[in-house]
Amino acid sequence: MFEYQLKESTRRRSIAIKVTDNGIIVYAPKGLEKKWLHEWLMSKHSWVLAQQQKVPAVPVVQTPWHSQTLLVFGETYACFFGPEYPSKLCHSNRIVHVCVINPDDTKACRAALLSLLRIELESYVMGVLPVLAEKMDAQVSQVKFREYKSRWGSCTSNRALAFNTLLIGAKPSYIDYVIIHELAHCHVLAHNPEFWQLVFKYYGEYKDVVKWFREKGATLFITKEV
Known part of the structure; x- marks a missing residue:
């Protein structure tokens, strides 16, 4: 039984x-x-x-202070915590340095890491979003970055966008999809056929990305069990 x-x-x-x-x-x-x-x-x-x-297996979330690895733009980076270096992502060597006084303080490690990742994601999104917004004729009133538990982005009725900091672990093309998804909401708030037609116009393979986020998106999460 x-x-x-x-x-x-x-x-x-x-x-x-x-x-x-x-x-x-x-x-x-x-x-x-x-x-x-x-x-x-x-x-x-x-x-x-x-x-x-x-029932699909539950993806294992990231614990970079234990595994010393972290997903950045879909690639595995070495991740180190300590006071020796300033917080920085080195893409050429795929290394993440997170400056914390006590590397055994996982709560402090997580907070410092998320702060660094938010800056990195903001830099990427704000380099891509204006181009896509102009192409899609979408007027954006505000852009914010924060950690969400169960969403990758959002768009309010006054066209304020927000993006999940943990998107930084996804491939750039997948991040682009989320940006296009939220910009489409600037025209159509509901997930109706008109909305998905608009998404398809600017991201033809969106169904594959939606499936990836549904099945494997949790691998981008960073544990809160600190």
């Missing part, structure tokens, strides 16, 4: 099983006889195993 988390509700009238990368959740009406529920779940054992095999 498989392990599962049971969630009961007085509003529910039927049983449902949800298989996720964090485990199995069973939804059932409150007060349902446990023996009957156990037997019913046993009958679904083969189905649950099949669904578990379909």
Whole structure:
């Protein structure tokens, strides 16, 4: 028998099983006889195993202060923390130096690293965005850079854009897609056919990039477990 988390509700009238990368959740009406529920779940054992095999493995997020590596523009860079050098990305040698007084203080390491990555991403985006904005006839009121938990960019109704600092780990062409995506929102806020037609006009292979972010985007995250 498989392990599962049971969630009961007085509003529910039927049983449902949800298989996720964090485990199995069973939804059932409150007060349902446990023996009957156990037997019913046993009958679904083969189905649950099949669904578990379909669940993609959770990508391992980055821990640069332990692994001493970091993704930058889709490439693996060596990453070092310490007071010896100023914070700097050296693209020719693929090395990241992060200046921190105590390299064992992972909270300080993470904060200093994100600050450096934000500056690097801002430099790239602000070099590309004006050209794309002019091409797409998109008027942008503001651009911000910050870390997000579950989005790569955003666009408000007054055309203020924001980009996830962790985008710096993606290939430049993938970052370009996110920029185009948000600039398209300057014309169409909804993800409707008109919006995707506009994205396609300026990034024909957008479906491949959307799939990559959905399946592998989490590999760009940097752990917060410090």
